């Protein structure tokens with residue numbers, strides 16, 4: 126009998142502890158969602174904002190423009206059905222009455238309020254007062270029932286933190302867990318006292334404690350201002366950790382070996398001599414920077430930034446020459462078929478006369494041709510140009526010495542690494558190119574593990590592009606301008622509206638636009654190119670446009686990057702308000718490449734939203750890609766930029782790259798210094814900030 130009794134009791138006990146550990150792991154999971162995996166993570170989980178529960182006002186005095194705290198007696202509790210089912214408590218203090226309303230409530234809540242009424246306990250209530258159905262009211266206030274008169278609960282001394290959280294994790298629970306973490310940790314200092322003094326930084330422990338529970342009466346802690354020295358310290362720490370980890374990755378790469386590509390420069394000189402132009406000063410400078418890197422025994426990781434049309438391709442070709450002259454291969458990868466093919470044509474026109482073998486490898490090649498191209502790469506073709514096809518498994522290089530990636534932001538980190546892995550005979554040098562200029566602070570933050578060269582000058586003789594904003598009510602005039610341009614011997618692009626939601630609609634829009642324009646521009650040759658065309662059809666159309674056989678090229682954004690037809694002097698973009706600013710800037714850069722006066726017409730649909738107007742104004746007023754990017758950053762925030770999300774770089778939570786530019790500089794300098802002079806301190810700091818996250822960075 127006794128045993129029988131024990132059975133169920135034991136089972137019940139087991140289930141209880143099981144369910145406890147289940148809820149424990151559910152909690153872990155929710156914390157994990159917030160990136161909180163260690164005690165350190167909890168300590169560094171700072172509030173978004175605060176609520177002031179440190180004082181109590183009377184109902185009559187309470188302002189109606191924000192949350193307040195009052196202490197009231199409950200006089201009446203009822204469940205009402207007007208206008209819908211709700212729990213209503215009438216309360217009062219000496220100055221007036223206040224109704225509390227709860228639309229969703231538990232039975233226990235009604236009981237609790239009734240008990241407070243019956244026992245004469247006061248409620249301390251926090252919420253916003255407003256005029257309502259019953260009079261002055263608070264809807265869903267937070268409240269707590271106070272001990273009977275005489276033994277009143279004292280008010281908190283500090284502001285109540287409100288943390289970023291996730292569904293199912295209450296603020297109160299998070300506060301408790303974070304409070305415990307703070308109490309259990311010694312909040313040891315990671316940085317040397319001399320450094321703190323030199324940089325005028327507040328101590329970590331005091332800063333962290335303060336930010337989790339600051340005193341009332343100042344605005345210095347709010348997210349908007351974050352002016353307090355405690356915030357400055359935390360932001361600096363965050364930036365320092367980011368810089369340290371990027372810098373360390375950079376240094377680790379320098380430990381790896383790469384072929385020393387030291388050439389006489391003869392091949393490059395021969396290429397320069399046969400060009401119809403001279404390098405600009407900026408091109409010469411970046412070319413020197415690259416040439417020097419290639420001669421080192423560790424892999425170059427250089428980003429070549431230059432606005433649209435600044436002439437990055439020739440610089441890449443010169444770099445390829447250096448590798449080739451040293452007996453190594455170069456690979457040149459571009460994100461689209463059109464662009465890659467154009468590069469192939471240009472590079473082979475430049476290099477084949479110098480006796481360089483250039484191979485072409487793209488996904489669209491028929492299988493026999495693809496096999497042949499792969500065989501050329503494997504046999505040591507000196508330059509291999511192509512699309513993503515270059516990083517497929519079945520592609521091998523005999524001696525890859527230099528990997529060039531054009532429009533690098535179009536590729537993911539993994540893809541860029543794949544190309545590097547193709548170097549069987551050592552890690553190749555890597556040159557990445559981008560026309561998406563990003564502001565300096567952002568570059569420092571996201572590209573701190575790269576060396577950056579910037580072409581900050583356009584080739585001479587370019588006439589500036591005039592940009593016009595035209596309402597689509599005046600489309601006829603624009604069509605007239607296209608005809609006029611063609612009659613004066615020029616060519617034009619007509620970019621179709623972007624239809625984000627549907628590729629099919631996007632395609633249809635292009636086909637329709639083409640049909641309409643072909644009719645409106647009777648007598649002219651109007652071509653069409655879009656993403657769904659077969660690669661050889663695409664290539665044929667582009668070739669016809671380049672040869673001047675097609676006068677007007679209707680296109681979807683497939684022409685966004687890199688296309689180069691100098692005789693095209695007019696660009697029309699329909700529904701310009703739907704495009705991103707970087708995209709518009711890139712598109713506009715397709716014209717103004719020859720000596721002819723060029724124009725870009727941004728057709729917009731009316732009415733234009735306020736942000737739509739603000740964005741088009743930026744493009745209208747600016748021609749400098751960096752300035753456009755800077756303003757775009759202000760409008761959109763950094764997350765969207767340059768594939769920053771997929772860059773593997775830890776995102777900043779507290780520091781703001783725009784507002785805290787000074788700290789970014791400081792953190793970068795100190796990161797270098799710490800790694801050099803006091804690596805243990807650097808390690809300690811990294812552990813605190815990225816200890817549970819560093820695996821993200823090992824890509």
Ligand code: ADP
Pocket residue numbers: 402403404405408431432433434435436437438439560584585687689691718
């Ligand atoms: P991007 O930097 O946008 O890739 P490209 O390399 O396509 O620019 O160059 C744009 C055009 O300018 C090409 O036709 C190229 O041959 C030409 N170009 C490059 N450098 C010079 C120069 N120094 N002087 C004149 N034209 C140049």
Ligand code: MG
Pocket residue numbers: 437438531687
């Ligand atoms: Mg280019």
